[in-house]
Amino acid sequence: MTMQEDHKDCFVLEGKMALPNQNFAGRLGSRFLIAIRDRKKIMGLKCNPCGKTFVPPREYCEKCWTKIADNWVELGTEGELVNFTVVRYGDRHLPKKPPYILGQIRLDGADTPLVHIVEGIDPRDVESGIRVKAVFAEKTTNTIMDIDHFEPV
Amino acid sequence: MTEYFGTTVADIFATMPKRFKPEEAKEVDIAIGYEATGEGGGKWKATIKHGTLKVETVEGELTGCKTTIHTDAETFVGVTLGKIAALDALSSQKLRVAGDPKFLMLLLPKIFTPYAAPAKKPDAVTARDIIATIAERFRPEKAEGVAMTIGYDLAGEGGGKWTIVIREGKCAVREGLADPLTVKMTMEAKTYAGMMVGTIEAVTAFTSGQVKIEGDMAAAGATAKYFLKYVVPGATEAEELISLRVINSIEQRFATGPVMGRWFAGIREKKFLANRCPKCGRTQIPPREICAWCRVRVHEFVEVGPKGVVTHFDIVYFASPDPLTGAVRDTPYATAYVVFDGATEREAITLDLKQEDIPRLKEGARVRPVWAEVTTGSYRDLIGVELDEEEGSI
């Protein structure tokens, strides 16, 4: 028996979800954010056996599982744009108006890239390999947006 | 006074006015009584009315309070500082609330900033120590083109008179007050130190007159951005644990499909349409494409109700936030399991019962639907049910 397709009784109902919640940055995450907020410094954690420096911070080296939580190193506030994409659609959940550049920035002294927004250069002109520097936010929010954006050196 | 977790009960009440957020309490009209028993305890009454707060100590009976909190002094301090979970204290009855505890748990965090025990360590930091770090905290990139002289006249221990000169992207600190000054700030050295280490809120200090400003007010307000925040030497930054509070608001759309859609088409016409399983004969409410017991397709629709019988019910005293709006529902409210007339015996549906009818609600009560004024084919068409007392209860 074939099914009768009849859409006259199909309704679409509108709903909404607005749940208050919170996120704990944890001890390491807090140190990382507070250094950006109060001292305008970006800190990483170094694994001595692997010789790798990670940012954002993590408790353990993800490769050799050495505890690196206390091995803080100060990274440069400048680095190399190693990869990027251009966000071209607008959405109220996004931090900036499109189009904007979302980049992966390997800070001086770090081995892992930090994802952030690159401004001060036209999306058509941007290319991997350029040097960029952090511009810290005037108004801080205890988030990674306490670095407002990166811009070409 | 006896200290618990380094704090006394009196400290907490003494700081209440400072922690009060009048703009959040505009709609609030409540008197809350507090009774803390044992050493260091006492009775207090906080009257909050349209953005004002009055805190008073009470001798004798607590009267005229909409809600009262009773606990021992240690638990009170522990809960206030977050060292004891409020829910645990409530569960174990160490903390008792006459009135709606949930209401308080939602209200208090909204209208008060949390109590923080004064940090002992920053007290050791003097205004002189902080002034000494000004030049190294200067941010030339923020002060491009700025030229100003700021005078500080700080009285008391660790105080003194200083002039900070910002010019051509450089910053220098000199002893004494220069003339002329762009702005001059006069206060107790302790107040300045407190503001810089964060134990005194700057806005409060300004508005309460603890800081006297002469000259360019705007310049005084702008100074903070030319400097990095002062950090107490040796203080471990990790003492501050960051917690981000967010509300993600997401719009959703749900498709009923043609089978459950018939339910909504029905309630638009103020009718309840169930579909009957050809095998077991049960009347599915709301209608589903397939009977999950018999695993056969269900085609036949039958009208049930509109009246029915309450088989079970829940009276809810603890209203969680409505996820759709964030608003808190009025308590108590009742959800009734209703089997409509003509429906098979297990096909109950959950419906809201009219609040006035709650005291008379019993298992077996007859109910009838309450419809929205305008029905559009949505779950909002059916507001709920009310007791159908003309027929009497069975």
Next chain:
Amino acid sequence: MKMHAKNRNVAIIGIGQTSLSSHKEDQNQAEMVHEAVRNALADAGLKIGDIDCIVHGNMELFEMQFAPDLWHSLGTGAYGKDEYRITTGGTTGATLVCAADNLVASGLYDTVLAIGMEKLQEGNTTGGITNMADPLWFRNLQTGALTGTTAQEIIDEFGEERAKRAAMRYRIMMDKHAMLNQRAHRRLGLEYSQMEDLMANSPPLVGELRLIHMCSQSDGACAMIFTSEEKVKQGTKNPPVWMRDHIQVHREETIPNLFGFNKPEVTHHLAARKLFARNGIQDPVAYFDVFEMYDPSAWWAVDWLREFFLLTGDEHLRMLEAGDFDMDGRIPINPSGGVIASNPIGATAMLRLAEAALQIRGDAGGHQIKKEVRHALASGFGGTFWSVLMILEKELNWQEVNHD
């Protein structure tokens, strides 16, 4: 129909837990997960390289972090490994165990690490559950996991006084057990002398369900390592605990049709009936030495004891009143303090199994049962009465029953 016949036997060889508390502001989610993983590996005497596959679970709407398996990989050790994520509400922890059991039994992997976690302090669980209810007809009406209907049913069946005393006796018994468990979250120090006071004065939530009856909201994680019989034979650091069998029973999606004029067979009963039959267990109360039950509230616990043990009439109340479920009773329930004491949802059902396994090993510490534990039962629960029941054995010597 072939009923859950295993290709090979599966054992638990590592158990790790974090402490369970209402606040974990000093750890982010990945760090909390990692603590449990480290503890499980240390318990098993293994390194992360010995793990072939990871099964990771939580309920993402409960702490509002999307795709947690990605963010948590720093803590789980999933880097470069096969990983599955399980998100089945309250049942998550039990589904994790079922998945790990099946992954090893099937021969797909030798050693599987299962991880359950939750940080309820970060999310809005009741809001989340309410929001997950069918938007078309049940939203805003259901009250999350808070329901007084079962309480009313027990009161209707056994009378108000006896019913209320039974629920409160169970609640205080759980607290007494939790007081012995250093890791438990809520340890209130309740006494049986407080019974009347609590029955009358604990703040009401829904109907006769009061605050004191309800489970906690906890932060915490649990990790367990499962491996094959062949691997066990090569030697283990701690004695293995055998996963004899598990069963999962779902039901049709509407909760209200549990509450019409008569009640269909509850999933817990169906799960127990089928599981005991296929394992030849005639008398579960006599057979098992401990039962770690998923008890979201004292009222549900009282009701469910009857379903799980296939008891009738007031047998379950008589056993409760006689102290049969106490630590030194005939069949101790939840020596750990149960879900009422600690409830990190994504880990909760796994904790039931972990605690039952620790009882078999004799490693439960302060809340170890005095008599020897050879056969243990553990349950999981979630959503619209999804039931999971699991049997653990000390010895690999049970009689296979013909499944047909």
